[in-house]
Amino acid sequence: MGLRLGMKKFSLFICALMLFYGLEAFHIVGGEIEFITIEPGVYRINLIQYRDEAQQQNTDPDGSVTVYVYSNKDHRLVSTHLLPLSAVSDVFYTNPECSIEELKTSRVVYTSVVELEPARYADAEGYYIEWERCCRNVDIVNVENPRDTGMKYVVEIPPLWKNWKPFINSSPVLLKPLSDYACVNQLYYTNFTGTDPDGDSLVYRLVTPLNSSASDPAVPIPQPKPHIPVYWAEGYSLENTVPGNPPLRITSQGLLTVNPKTKGLYVFSVLVEEWRDQVKIGEVQRDFQMLVRDGCDPPDPPVVGIQIPGNDSFDPEVDVLTYALEDDKCFDFFVTNISVGEQITLRAVPVNFDEELDDLFSITQSFVNPGQDTLVVQVCAPGCPPIRDGPFIIDLIASDDACPLPQMDTARLTIVVEPPPNQFPDFTSLGSGYTINENEVLTLGFTATDADNDSLEMIMYVPGIEDPSELGLFVEVTRSENGLMEGTLTWDTNCQIYDFSSLKNFQLALLPEDFDICEVENPNVVWLNMGVILPPNTSPEVTLASDHVITARDGDVISFDVLATDLDQDTVNLSLQPLGFQGSGIGVSFAEASGVGSVNSLFQWEVDCSLLDLAEKRTYEFLFIAEDEDRCDEVNQDTVVFTVNLDIPENNRPEMREYADTVLKINVPFEMDISAFDFDAGDSVTIEFLNPSRLPRSESLFFERKTGLGEVTSTLYWTPECSLLDLGQESGFFEISFLAYDDACPVQKQYTMSITFEVRETQELFLGFEPPNVFTPNGDGHNDTYTLTNLTQPRQNLPPDNCDDAFQYISIHDRSGISVFRSEQRDFVWDGKNVPSGVYYYVIKYDQTQYKGFLQVLK
Structure with a gap:
């Protein structure tokens, strides 16, 4: 019975364990991975989980997670990283008063700073970082068998090393997730967007969520591509993730919308692509869930209108609102269909231009008071139009505080405003450009005038250079008054002070700017082509005391001198760059060196295949670089590639x-x-x-x-x-x-x-038991004790316990029944010293079996 109970408890433990992992996984409703560059070689990896905090059987987040980095080139595992739990915070509603008990979400962040050698991550196709978990929420309606469907988070990153230098990039940082619920037959909208730390362009689209590699174990090891998508439940698809009119959609700018037709819990996934210079360099995929409820019954949206003084027939859908310079540019914006206690929010959104419109409304928020059925707000068009030579379009929006999301109405206005007059400044012609020898100083005088008598300033700009003074360029204003500015442009080309090593020819922009009332930018930029002629300098030369391509075996020692010379007798620096691997990690020895006119250093490598990943790489290339230090720090170098092809025989299995x-x-x-x-x-x-x-x-x-x-x-x-x-x-x-x-x-x-x-x-061993029946405790060293273990005759030893019959004790007594020895130990030893010679009787008791017999003691 004891064994059966133990097995039953074990089975219950397994079931409880499975239930625990299942419930824990169900709490995760979404998330993503972030990869952030701190500096070349130092990076931060974040894994963000969004968890359902409304469940009654909620569990604490894991103490840590492990992410896996794979290569896009061949899908090999490159590295793994443990991310400890860092922070847990709440995700707040757009309107806290709309909160419901069944929708409570927390944001859990796992993070770690990792050191990665950029040259080891140089595959041109980039890498992807993964994390997996089982399982999804059992209440999800648009995925087949969600209980056994896992989740997979992936971020794609570009190589960390490009064009012989570290490539700096951080993945997009996504902003808040869904904090609100949606309602049947009501438009749901939210900006499901992010930002890019590098200023890269982001493009959004819906994709099918990813499944984990396995539902067992609960935390599977992420597998390389191809990724496994979830199976949509019948009637659902990528085009019909959340059914509605329209169904769930996201614009390329990240505006998520849906007008759902059925309630339920839906999972969806958004892919955010990262573009730089019209080339896609990375992407991150975010999973999340959307809760759709029925019976929300929001109030009717507000209704907006416009009243133009002196023009009662104005129709904003067809008419253009036109203002002359001297006109009063204010009109009434009214909001009807409002209820007592509502809070009405007003905002203006530019349509065909980018400019803040914070001062357009006289007020931007108001409560509806008792007896009030209309809200009237004054709107004033800007006297300095955002578009000077044509109409600008704005949306005037009024929204209430309905749950789960504000209801709104919009009036679109097309406006033309006559701008204040302004003439752009005139500027003295300075020619098309100048080329001078290094260490010369160029000085040019200039005059700028403004017909409107506006005050002036001179703006100087070099594309790609934050401060033109880094190139020795300076502007000095010698005379400044309304409508007039005089000064000099000076260019000092001393390369000992200013660095022209990578920029000998460039464009210089000069722009005289006037301070007119509307701060209109002067489009008349003067471009000068500037060039500096640096002193002549020959490139150094690298020479190897070895063939440039060799074949080596395990245990070979490769050793030779590397020489670098410079005919100008400049200081020359000699260095080594392993191509696509770390030289120190495979036992390569080479000391960087410097010398005037010439320098040499010893290259040495004892090939040890235990340090090499020969399944991945059998050809190793070493780039030797010689670079001189000339007066102007101009980059002059020579390079030689040394190639080692390894000839290592195949290994036979044991x-x-x-x-x-x-x-x-x-x-x-x-x-x-x-x-x-x-x-x-x-x-x-x-x-x-x-x-x-x-x-x-x-x-x-x-x-x-x-x-x-x-x-x-x-x-x-x-x-x-x-x-x-x-x-x-x-x-x-x-x-x-x-x-x-x-x-x-x-x-x-x-x-x-x-x-x-x-x-x-072992029941059959009980049948052959024949214990010895005599022993001689006389101190002669032979048969002095009585025992039933470790005897030379196997049949004389106590039978081993079996599962139903275990040894309990041995009892020895004399003819009168008095006990002379008793033991409950299988390995007992009786020395017989407490009894005289004679015949004694024993009982050997097991749980079910009993042996009786006599024992003769001879002294």
Whole structure:
């Protein structure tokens, strides 16, 4: 009964464990991964989870998560990173008064700063970072079998090394997730957008959510591409993720909208593409859930209108509102269909221009007071129009405070405003450009005038240069008054002060700007082509005391001198750049060096294939770089590529002896030697259990992991326990697998072998028990004690316990029944010193079996 109860408890534990993992996974409703560059070689990885905090069986977030980095080139695993839990915060509603108990979300952040060698992440196709988890919320309606459907978060990143230097980029940072619920037959809208730390362009689109690689275990190891999408439930698809009129959609700018027709919990996924210079460089995918409720019954939206003084027939849908310079540009904007207690919010949105319109409304927010059925607000068009030579369009929007999202109405106005007059400044012609020798100074005088007598300033700009003074460019104003400015442009080309090494020719923009009332930018930019002629300088030269391409084997030592010379007798610097790998990590030795006119350094590499990933790479290229330090720090260099092709023979797998299936007895000790061999010269071979987690649950099972050169043997020890058999079961079969593997290059090989053991009960051993019936405790060292263990005759030893019959005690008494010895230990020892010679009687008691007999003591 004890064993059966134990097995039942074990089964209940497994079920509880599965339920625990299931519930824990159901709490995750969305999230994404972020990859942020702190500086070249130092990066931050964030994994963000959004969790359902409304569940009654909620669990705490995991203490940490592990993300996996794969290469897009060949989908190999590059690295893994542990991210500890960092922060937990609430996601707030747009309108806190609209909160409901069934929608509470928290934001959980896991983060770590990691150091990555950019040159190791140089694959042109980039990399992807993954995290997986099982399972999704059981209440999701648009995914087939959500209980057994996992989730996968992925961020695609560009290479960290491009064009011989670190490539700086951070993935998009997505802003807040859905904090509100949607309602049946009501338009839902939100900006599901983000920002890019590098200023890259972001494009949004809906995609199918991703499934995990496996639903068991609860936290699977993320697998490389191809990614596995979820299966849509019947009637759902990417085009019909949330059914409605319209169904769920997202614009390329990130505006998410839907007018749902059925309630439910829906999962969806948004892909955010990152573009730079019209090239896609990365993407991040965010999963999330949308709750759609029925019976929300919001109030009717407000209704807006416009009243133009003196023009009662004005229709904003067809008419253009036109103002002369001297006109009063204010009109009434009125809001009707409002209720007492509502809060009305007003805002203006530019349509065909980008400019803030904060001062358009006289007020931007108002409560509806008792007796008030119309809200009237004054709107004044700007006296300085955002578009000077044509109409500008604005949307005047009034919204209420309805739940879950404000209801709104919009009036679109097309306006033409006559701008205040302004003439742009005139500027003295300075020619098309200038080229001068290094260390010369160029000085040019200029005059700028303004017909409107506006005050003036001179703006100087060089594309790509934040401060033109870095190139020795300076503007000095010698005379400044309304309508007039005089001054000089000076260019100092001393390369000992200013760096022209990478910018010998450039464009200089000069712009005289007037301070007119509307601050209209002067379009009349004067462009000058500027050039500096640097002193002549020859490039250094690199020479190798070796062939440029060689073949090497494991154990070879590659050693040669590298020489760099410079005919100008400049200081020359000699360095080494491994191409696509880390030289120090494979044992390469080369010291960077500097010298005047010439310099040399020793390259040395003892090829050790244990340090190499030969399955990935068998050709290693080393770039030697010589660069001189001339007066103007101009980049002059010579490079030589040294190539090593490795010739490493293939590795043969080790072998193991095969063993027949074996029968074991309960509680009977068993030993077996297990051997493995490797016939490749110099290989070590290791032997161990193949999968310890799948071994029989037995405390006595032991097999030591051992390693030997060419051959190894380890002993399996096992005394099978009754717990291995179910109640009433007489035998059971157990397969135990062993693993042998070598340490050779280029690819470690292995061999597996399994033995089936039948574990049987030992009832038959009780039938042959014949305990000895005499012993001589006379101190002569022969047969001086009486025991029933470790005797040379197996039939004389106590039978081993079996699952139903275990040893309890031995009792010895004299003819009168008086006890002279008793023990409950199987390994008892009686020395007989407390009794005289004679005949005594024993009882050996097991749970079910009993042995009686006599014992003669001779002294």
